[in-house]
Amino acid sequence: MKLKQLEGYLGDVAAFRDPKVQLEQYPTTAHLASRILYTAESSFGDIDGKSVVDLGCGCGMLSIAAAMMGAKSVLGIDVDEDALEIAQENIGEFELDDTVDLVKASLCAEAAGSGDERLALNEDLVLPMQRKFDTAVLNPPFGTKPGNKGIDLLFLQAACTMVEGAVYSLHKTSTRDFLVKKAQSWGFDCEVLAELKFDVPMMYKFHKKKSVDIEVDLLRLSRKNEQ
Amino acid sequence: MRLITHNMLKCHVKNCTDPNQQFPLRFKDVQLEQIEAERNDEFLVRMLPRLDWPALLTTSKELGYSLPQSIPENPQDKDEFLQALHTFILETHVKEGSMVCNGCSHEYKITNGIPNMLLAEHEI
Numbered sequence: 570m571k572l573k574q575l576e577g578y579l580g581d582v583a584a585f586r587d588p589k590v591q592l593e594q595y596p597t598t599a600h601l602a603s604r605i606l607y608t609a610e611s612s613f614g615d616i617d618g619k620s621v622v623d624l625g626c627g628c629g630m631l632s633i634a635a636a637m638m639g640a641k642s643v644l645g646i647d648v649d650e651d652a653l654e655i656a657q658e659n660i661g662e663f664e665l666d667d668t669v670d671l672v673k674a675s676l677c678a679e680a681a682g683s684g685d686e687r688l689a690l691n692e693d694l695v696l697p698m699q700r701k702f703d704t705a706v707l708n709p710p711f712g713t714k715p716g717n718k719g720i721d722l723l724f725l726q727a728a729c730t731m732v733e734g735a736v737y738s739l740h741k742t743s744t745r746d747f748l749v750k751k752a753q754s755w756g757f758d759c760e761v762l763a764e765l766k767f768d769v770p771m772m773y774k775f776h777k778k779k780s781v782d783i784e785v786d787l788l789r790l791s792r793k794n795e796q
Numbered sequence: 797m798r799l800i801t802h803n804m805l806k807c808h809v810k811n812c813t814d815p816n817q818q819f820p821l822r823f824k825d826v827q828l829e830q831i832e833a834e835r836n837d838e839f840l841v842r843m844l845p846r847l848d849w850p851a852l853l854t855t856s857k858e859l860g861y862s863l864p865q866s867i868p869e870n871p872q873d874k875d876e877f878l879q880a881l882h883t884f885i886l887e888t889h890v891k892e893g894s895m896v897c898n899g900c901s902h903e904y905k906i907t908n909g910i911p912n913m914l915l916a917e918h919e920i
Contacts (some may be wrong), residue, residue, distance in 0.1 A: 618839055641839045642886065644801055653910055666889070666909075667833040670801045674808075674913035693808040694913065697819065701804055701846045733846075 575637060577602035582630050582659050585652060590737040592649055593710035593717065601765070605706060605737055605787060608762060613789070615735050616640050619703035622731050624676060624724050629669070631706045636668045638719030643669040644702070646676065646694075677720065688719055690727060698731045705729075705736040711783075713741075722751060725790070729755050735791040737777045739767075742784040747760040757790040797911055800885040803852055805904075807897035808913055817899035820851035824903070826893030835882045843873045847885070856876070856884055869870055 579599035588594040610616040617639030621642060623632040626645030636644050643665075647653050653671050660669045678691040709724035710717055721740055725748065728736040738755070740748055752759035767785040808818035844867055856863045860912045861884050868874050895911060905912050 618836060620839070620843065641836050642798075642800060648914065650912075654908075657908055657910065667831045668889075670797050671910045672797070672801065672805070672913060673910055691808070693806060697806050698804045703842075 570607075570637065571699055572591075572603055572607045575607055576592075576600055577635065578663075579603050579630065581662065581728060582628060582633055583655050585629055588652065588657065589651075591714060591716070593714055594627060594649070594652065595708075595767075597708045599630070601708075601739075602630045602634040602794065604763075605739075606631065606638045608787075609704065609706070609735075609737055609789075610623070611731050613735065615704045615737075619734075620644075620701070621704045621706060622646070622698070622702040622728070624707040625709050626656060626671070626679055626693060626727055627652045627708075628658045629671075631708060632656070632669050633659060633663055633665060635704075635706055636665045637663070640668065640704075642745045645669060645671045645734075648673065648675045677723055687716065688723055690723055696728050700731065700733045702732050703734045704756045705732045705738075707737070708739045710787070711741050722748070725751070726755065729757055729787040729790060733792070735789055737762075738788050738790070739765075739785050740788055742786050745786055748788065752788075752790050756793050756795070758793055760789045760791075761791050797890050797906060798886055799852070799855060799888050799890075800847075800854065802890070802895070803857055803885070805850055805895070805911065805913065807899060807902060808915055809897065809900050809902045812897060812900045812902070814899040818897055820848070820855050821895035821904065822898055823849075823855070823890065824861075824894045824896050826906070827891045829889045829891050830857065830883075830887050831889055833882075833886050835879070837872060840881055841876050843859055843885075845870060852885070859888070861888070 576599050579602055584596040585594050618641050620642040621640040622643040626632050628646045632643045633647040642723045653767045674694050675691055677688045705728035709721050712718050712721040749759045767783040812818050868877055891909050893906050
């Protein structure tokens with residue numbers, strides 16, 4: 570499939586009807602999703618015939634893009650019932666019921682401590698999925714809302730735990746050095762595939778400007794050879 | 797939800813009574829649907845080591861499907877086995893019903909094909 574073709578199809582993926590501030594539900598655009606999945610397949614062969622997991626799948630944009638690029642099996646996980654309902658409708662519209670599964674679950678658990686270290690990985694969900702997928706794709710919450718601090722890192726850690734191969738994820742450029750070090754400590758190499766301007770439209774009351782540009786990296790993390 | 801996904805889900809209840817009974821979750825009052833999918837042998841063989849075979853076997857018996865006791869040698873050459881596996885893990889969808897933990901009896905509902913693994917406040 571050509572890139573333009575993929576982007577064109579993905580234009581029909583319905584977005585959040587009523588985005589939730591606390592869950593940092595910014596839609597992944599067709600433009601962005603098509604480029605991520607097209608690159609993952611054409612440059613790295615990480616999608617066609619593979620099993621893919623999409624963390625914080627929202628309305629299913631990345632899951633659908635993965636299936637359209639030839640993923641054999643896709644699992645989308647999200648905590649929000651309303652988003653999953655739209656995702657299920659989208660998957661039906663695209664006739665991808667044979668390829669994409671959805672699960673309602675949280676990647677995070679409340680940690681024992683308090684303050685900034687409030688969130689921990691939900692091991693009951695993540696550990697049974699350890700290295701069960703070839704590839705992960707995700708557009709995680711950036712962790713900028715109070716109470717969400719560190720959630721971007723948790724999503725990335727969950728993704729790294731679940732894959733045998735590579736992880737594609739979007740993160741604020743300001744966190745790059747930190748994430749590269751973290752990736753190393755998990756046994757992954759981290760490469761910046763693209764620097765993007767993330768145009769977050771005015772969806773929430775606290776956005777005073779019409780839209781805010783955030784600098785975002787598209788990262789590819791790949792498991793180092795284990796000898 | 798297909799059974800390849802069910803094979804990765806265990807009970808999320810903290811202090812679930814018996815850790816050895818948390819997996820696989822037992823199906824209850826389920827509505828199944830077969831949706832045809834293209835068979836990809838290379839994919840199936842690659843997934844084999846990632847499946848929990850005893851759990852898959854338990855689930856297959858529960859739902860009235862037949863899988864061999866263990867993974868045969870040279871699975872890539874066993875057409876009948878690959879077809880049975882393909883049908884079971886990739887074409888069999890659970891649309892409605894629930895999954896029950898054999899340890900603590902917690903019930904996870906499946907609605908419109910989506911299992912709900914979230915727990916209420918008091919269950920965490």
